[in-house]
Amino acid sequence: MSTDDLDDTTVRSTDGVTPRERPTVRLGSVVWGLIVAIVGLGVLLVGAGYTIDVQLASIVLLIAAGLGLILGPLVQSLRRGRTADR
Numbered sequence: 001m002s003t004d005d006l007d008d009t010t011v012r013s014t015d016g017v018t019p020r021e022r023p024t025v026r027l028g029s030v031v032w033g034l035i036v037a038i039v040g041l042g043v044l045l046v047g048a049g050y051t052i053d054v055q056l057a058s059i060v061l062l063i064a065a066g067l068g069l070i071l072g073p074l075v076q077s078l079r080r081g082r083t084a085d086r
Helices: 027-047 054-085
Strands: 010-013 014-018
Touching: 027 054
Parallel strands: none
Antiparallel strands: 010 014
């Protein structure tokens, strides 16, 4: 196997070629990105003339973000547990 056959997901080690683990996306970054996107959508809707109950919207947004931050790691740990058993 030549060096040209390797892609960016493999690294050469002393015992041969081993796959490199790709960095995972952090769940907190995804949740905060969704919060910013939803707030931006709300600003666009208000600019378009819609009326939004800000208190209710912020309560729903905080509950959804909290559930995402709590349930996300639980789902990931369950997935890792299943793949580790194989």
